[in-house]
Amino acid sequence: MKIATWNINGVKARLDTALKWLGEADPDIVCLQEIKSVDEAFPGEAFERLGYNVTTHGQKGFNGVAILSKRPLEDPVRGLDGAPDDVQARYLEGVVSTDDGVVRVASIYLPNGNPIETEKFPYKLAWAERLIARAEELRALEEPTVLAGDYNVIPDAIDAKKPEVWVNDALFQPESRDFYRRLQALGYVDAVRSTTDEPSYTFWDYQAGAWQRNNGIRIDHLLLSPQAADRLEDVTIDRDVRGWEKPSDHVPVIVTLGL
DNA sequence: ATGGTGGCTGTGCCA
Numbered sequence: 001m002k003i004a005t006w007n008i009n010g011v012k013a014r015l016d017t018a019l020k021w022l023g024e025a026d027p028d029i030v031c032l033q034e035i036k037s038v039d040e041a042f043p044g045e046a047f048e049r050l051g052y053n054v055t056t057h058g059q060k061g062f063n064g065v066a067i068l069s070k071r072p073l074e075d076p077v078r079g080l081d082g083a084p085d086d087v088q089a090r091y092l093e094g095v096v097s098t099d100d101g102v103v104r105v106a107s108i109y110l111p112n113g114n115p116i117e118t119e120k121f122p123y124k125l126a127w128a129e130r131l132i133a134r135a136e137e138l139r140a141l142e143e144p145t146v147l148a149g150d151y152n153v154i155p156d157a158i159d160a161k162k163p164e165v166w167v168n169d170a171l172f173q174p175e176s177r178d179f180y181r182r183l184q185a186l187g188y189v190d191a192v193r194s195t196t197d198e199p200s201y202t203f204w205d206y207q208a209g210a211w212q213r214n215n216g217i218r219i220d221h222l223l224l225s226p227q228a229a230d231r232l233e234d235v236t237i238d239r240d241v242r243g244w245e246k247p248s249d250h251v252p253v254i255v256t257l258g259l
Numbered sequence: 260a261t262g263g264t265g266g267c268t269g270t271g272c273c274a
Contacts, residue, residue, distance in 0.1 A: 009265075009266070009274085010265085010266050010267075012266090012267090013265085013266060013267085014266095034266090034274085036266065036267065037267095038268090041268085060267090060268075061266090061267055061268080061269075061272090061273090062266095062267080062272085062273060062274090063273095112273080112274060114273095114274080152274095205263090205264080205274090206263085206264040206265055206274095207262090207263040207264050207265090208262085208263055208264085209263090246265095249264090249265080249274085
């Protein structure tokens with residue numbers, strides 16, 4: 001079973017690109033972030049024609065997450081507990097039944113948090129705490145679980161072409177990196193980093209020729225519960241997609257699990 | 260060189 005995460009930066013602007021990629025990569029489950037669409041405007045039929053069930057948690061203009069799944073997504077959970085006044089659509093979770101049991105997946109869009117001297121950074125950290133709480137609950141289930149998404153966290157210096165330019169950025173603050181380490185301390189495995197020590201970027205800014213210079217960062221992550229990590233067979237970053245016409249600034253990251 | 264690019268029920272904000 002192939003499970004992917006992809007920040008598509010606008011589902012309507014990216015529809016042709018997304019359909020092309022789905023046709024080539026043929027993932028079973030896709031966690032999308034930054035759909036930038038309300039649920040009613042999400043182009044679900046186009047994905048259903050490719051055989052996907054579509055579950056969305058949208059928002060007008062910004063944010064928004066979705067999960068495409070060849071098998072139905074059961075028991076969808078929209079949003080994280082702990083902040084009833086938070087209207088930002090950044091979390092969608094559900095369960096998919098396989099021939100070999102179940103796999104639980106979450107599509108996560110962590111707040112960017114910049115600039116760090118504004119209220120945006122404490123919002124990021126508070127949101128991260130709520131995700132930690134949910135990750136603890138899910139770990140106790142002892143199921144194969146994949147926490148996939150745009151974490152807006154650069155875990156280590158190796159995860160940036162120029163780490164020195166990120167030292168004052170929310171993505172590389174000690175608090176952001178500590179949050180990411182705490183998830184791993186709970187038992188979640190960073191799929192990409194568990195299979196390679198090489199720099200492996202997932203995002204290249206639209207500006208200043210970042211793609212052409214390979215000036216990238218690794219911020220899109222798949223964190224695997226121990227029961228999922230035991231089944232990990234392959235990890236792929238589809239970096240070529242960044243060079244397509246009308247690309248997102250992020251590329252898909254895919255894990256293959258023996259499920 | 261204090262810039263640059265892209266998406267959105269926008270006309271500034273977010274990344």
